Amino acid sequence: MSNRFIGARQTTVAREVELVGTGVHSGAPVSVILHPAEADTGLRFVVTRNTRLVAEIAADVRNVKNLTLCTVLGDEHGVTVSTVEHLLAALRGLGIDNCFIEIDSKEVPIMDGSSIAFVEAIDEVGIRELAAPRKFIKILKPIRVEDGGCWGELVPHTGFHLDVEIDFDTPLIGRQHLALEMSPGVFRNELARARTFGFMSDVERLWKAGLALGANLNNTVAIGDDRILNREGLRCPKEFVRHKMLDAVGDLSLAGHPILGAYRSVRGGHRLNSNVLLALFADKTAWTLVQAPRVREVASVEVAMGAAAVALAE
Numbered sequence: 001m002s003n004r005f006i007g008a009r010q011t012t013v014a015r016e017v018e019l020v021g022t023g024v025h026s027g028a029p030v031s032v033i034l035h036p037a038e039a040d041t042g043l044r045f046v047v048t049r050n051t052r053l054v055a056e057i058a059a060d061v062r063n064v065k066n067l068t069l070c071t072v073l074g075d076e077h078g079v080t081v082s083t084v085e086h087l088l089a090a091l092r093g094l095g096i097d098n099c100f101i102e103i104d105s106k107e108v109p110i111m112d113g114s115s116i117a118f119v120e121a122i123d124e125v126g127i128r129e130l131a132a133p134r135k136f137i138k139i140l141k142p143i144r145v146e147d148g149g150c151w152g153e154l155v156p157h158t159g160f161h162l163d164v165e166i167d168f169d170t171p172l173i174g175r176q177h178l179a180l181e182m183s184p185g186v187f188r189n190e191l192a193r194a195r196t197f198g199f200m201s202d203v204e205r206l207w208k209a210g211l212a213l214g215a216n217l218n219n220t221v222a223i224g225d226d227r228i229l230n231r232e233g234l235r236c237p238k239e240f241v242r243h244k245m246l247d248a249v250g251d252l253s254l255a256g257h258p259i260l261g262a263y264r265s266v267r268g269g270h271r272l273n274s275n276v277l278l279a280l281f282a283d284k285t286a287w288t289l290v291q292a293p294r295v296r297e298v299a300s301v302e303v304a305m306g307a308a309a310v311a312l313a314e
Helices: 086-092 116-127 184-192 200-208 241-257 271-283 302-312
Strands: 011-012 017-022 027-034 043-049 052-058 064-066 073-075 100-104 127-133 135-139 143-147 150-155 160-169 174-182 197-199 221-223 259-266 287-291
Touching: 017 116, 017 150, 027 073, 027 150, 043 086, 086 184, 116 200, 150 271, 160 241, 160 287, 174 184, 174 197, 184 241, 197 200, 197 241, 241 259, 259 271
Parallel strands: 043 100, 135 259, 160 259, 197 221
Antiparallel strands: 011 127, 017 027, 027 100, 043 052, 064 073, 135 287, 143 150, 150 259, 160 174
């Protein structure tokens, strides 16, 4: 993938690319095609059935319909697309602002349970810079949401910082904490390969609810009573909290633009991530939409995004 695209300008995929897989909850086969899109299109799901257009659903927190084990988007006619978070994390994590996501089923394919297959597909076709300047949601004051022992908050920051803590009542996970200053390179190297996980004790209940029908050891880290059941074990230290951070990147992409701010999450998940965004947009004094300065040429996306963030924060 070329680094020669400007972080202060909007981007899209350079050409279309297709991925084929299985829905982790539905167990159904699914095809996803990423298409280039013009500036200010945003990230939009184009739902098809037998090549016929059924719906177009913007990746927007106002379109969230369900948050049980995954993030589900839908329209006013009842058309839904579920498990969108890993794909959206790859797009936002790599700095892609505009893309049509054509999908022929109700669920984004799980692939290996992480974002890496989507990252590799984007690498295959590259990223194209558009002429329009990138727009950011700049956090102006703290916004905090509490839900029992869970809480999340957005606070002002010059870039995009993630600080995530999880705490599970099993020594196989326990308390894990990780904080990262986000950029495409950090997303690729630190988060993209972290897989979703589940507990074997929950399997029967999930199956009865019609969930996790496509889950297996090839796409989920399976946690038993006293061991990880996947033969290869974990991919990296703190893979569990890394995956929660990956989910947060995907869920926060539903703000509609990159965020200039720091996000802190403690014992959270999809529901908390979504509720923090809703609380943010409910307070018009807590954020503003800003535009990156126009630039001629910058060597890499990380440098450009950092320079744009600093300029916008001043």
